[in-house]
Amino acid sequence: MEAMLRSILDEILESKLMAILSSILEAKLKVYEESMTFFNTSFERMKGKMDSLEKQTKTLTQENDRLRSDSAKMNKEISELRSSIDDQAQYTRRECLEIRGIPGRAGEDTNEFVKKIGALIEVDISDTDISVSHRIPLSNNGEAGSTPIRHPAIVVKFTNRRIRDRFYKARTKLKSYIIRDIGLGRYGENNIFIQERLTEVKRKLFKNCLKFRKEKNYKFIWTYYGVIYLRRNERTPASRITSVRDLERLQPRRLTSESTSPEISSCSNKAYSLRNCNIRSIQANFDNLVQFLNDLNYPFNIISLSETWLNRANEQISNLDLPGYSFLSQPTIQRAGGVGMYIKKGIQYSVRHDLTSSTDESEMLWVEIESARNSNMICGVVYRHPSSNLETFLNKFYSVIGKIKFLNKFYSVIGKINQERKLCLISGDFNINLLNFDKHSLTEDFINTLSSFFLEPHILKPTRITNHSSTLIDNIYSLILSNIKQSVGTYYMI
Numbered sequence: 001m002e003a004m005l006r007s008i009l010d011e012i013l014e015s016k017l018m019a020i021l022s023s024i025l026e027a028k029l030k031v032y033e034e035s036m037t038f039f040n041t042s043f044e045r046m047k048g049k050m051d052s053l054e055k056q057t058k059t060l061t062q063e064n065d066r067l068r069s070d071s072a073k074m075n076k077e078i079s080e081l082r083s084s085i086d087d088q089a090q091y092t093r094r095e096c097l098e099i100r101g102i103p104g105r106a107g108e109d110t111n112e113f114v115k116k117i118g119a120l121i122e123v124d125i126s127d128t129d130i131s132v133s134h135r136i137p138l139s140n141n142g143e144a145g146s147t148p149i150r151h152p153a154i155v156v157k158f159t160n161r162r163i164r165d166r167f168y169k170a171r172t173k174l175k176s177y178i179i180r181d182i183g184l185g186r187y188g189e190n191n192i193f194i195q196e197r198l199t200e201v202k203r204k205l206f207k208n209c210l211k212f213r214k215e216k217n218y219k220f221i222w223t224y225y226g227v228i229y230l231r232r233n234e235r236t237p238a239s240r241i242t243s244v245r246d247l248e249r250l251q252p253r254r255l256t257s258e259s260t261s262p263e264i265s266s267c268s269n270k271a272y273s274l275r276n277c278n279i280r281s282i283q284a285n286f287d288n289l290v291q292f293l294n295d296l297n298y299p300f301n302i303i304s305l306s307e308t309w310l311n312r313a314n315e316q317i318s319n320l321d322l323p324g325y326s327f328l329s330q331p332t333i334q335r336a337g338g339v340g341m342y343i344k345k346g347i348q349y350s351v352r353h354d355l356t357s358s359t360d361e362s363e364m365l366w367v368e369i370e371s372a373r374n375s376n377m378i379c380g381v382v383y384r385h386p387s388s389n390l391e392t393f394l395n396k397f398y399s400v401i402g403k404i405k406f407l408n409k410f411y412s413v414i415g416k417i418n419q420e421r422k423l424c425l426i427s428g429d430f431n432i433n434l435l436n437f438d439k440h441s442l443t444e445d446f447i448n449t450l451s452s453f454f455l456e457p458h459i460l461k462p463t464r465i466t467n468h469s470s471t472l473i474d475n476i477y478s479l480i481l482s483n484i485k486q487s488v489g490t491y492y493m494i
Helices: 002-091 110-120 161-176 200-216 244-249 282-296 390-403 412-420 441-452
Strands: 096-100 130-135 154-158 193-196 220-224 227-231 239-241 274-278 302-306 325-330 339-344 349-351 362-369 377-384 423-429 455-457 474-479 490-492
Touching: 002 200, 096 110, 096 161, 110 130, 110 154, 110 161, 154 161, 161 193, 193 220, 200 220, 200 227, 200 244, 239 244, 274 282, 274 423, 274 474, 302 377, 302 423, 325 362, 339 362, 339 377, 362 390, 377 390, 377 412, 390 412, 390 441, 441 455
Parallel strands: 274 302, 274 490, 377 423
Antiparallel strands: 096 154, 096 193, 130 154, 220 227, 227 239, 302 339, 325 339, 349 362, 362 377, 423 474, 455 474
């Protein structure tokens, strides 16, 4: 009986407890459910705000990018307008020259000074040839806030530009004369100088050029119709200077004798990428080249090759097909040498036969890569035979670059490219050790001349190293422009 009562009580207690617990659990679950609902609602609300903020941020970023782009365009337009205004201001001075070094005196006739100087330099000047002449009225040639000079310059405007040009070109004859020779003996033995009447902008640039000339040991500086020119010496071409940036680009990059291990730099899809290889027989090393490119796993736009060892007799290129590329060859007329170029399919190009050549000294292959949005780019690969005459080669190379024999052939190509005002990318084996620039005059001329054409080397450390020596004879050069990025160095087939 007692056991039965205990069992009944247990059942009653269990039932009561279950009811109480169920009630408590239901209440708790309801609270939890309400909390979860609130949390979900808050989360969705916060997520919505985050999405909205993300969209606003994206919009603001796009707007900021657009404003930056517009600002850059406006700055460029402002710079171009300022340059155009300055050029127009310089154009209005095309008949004017400045004469410096002549002391001023009361009641002077500046026209007489001009005529007397003309007599000294053998240019006959009459009053009808002079529109007006006068002293510069402001301190130090009109520059505000500057220290007054002792003898302000005389400005003369000629009525005839042909007379002005004759007067200006004959200015070097004044080196033999002093102010006493025009009847001003009591003022000392100062020299007389003739120069163009420059705008304030060009005058400041000219001062920077004078400083650069002194620091970098340039021998010549002059202006011609407001354009400033610098020339290192008689053996190098003149460089046209239109901005301080041009002066910076004239300074060769520092070379070092330390070893280097080139790496491929990142290139945007809009950039040109190039790989230069000294292959020493493409037929013998073609498989090695393919394996090397597979290991790099980088889609170069251009792969330039030197020492292909292809000549007219063995120029079989059907077995040299590289998937995705077109192959061009400039064979050698000797046993060794020769250059070639793989160009990625899809790139529009044409061979520049007027620049391309094979001689006893070198092989050069030049192509022009077409661009719908930017300037076309001239790309060349060069090999110079080590036993050839360096001076003959360089002259040929420079003449080609200047239009866009090793000193005649190379210089002529460089000159031609420079005249065409196009982008330029040059690679190859020049057999000129740039590390010897301080010991070998033609090597120094080579570096200085390329700098004068604003061509910059991208390899500054040795490309060939042995137990006994290190040399830098292979390189990649480009015009210093933002849309050309170096990919890196040179590879040698062993």
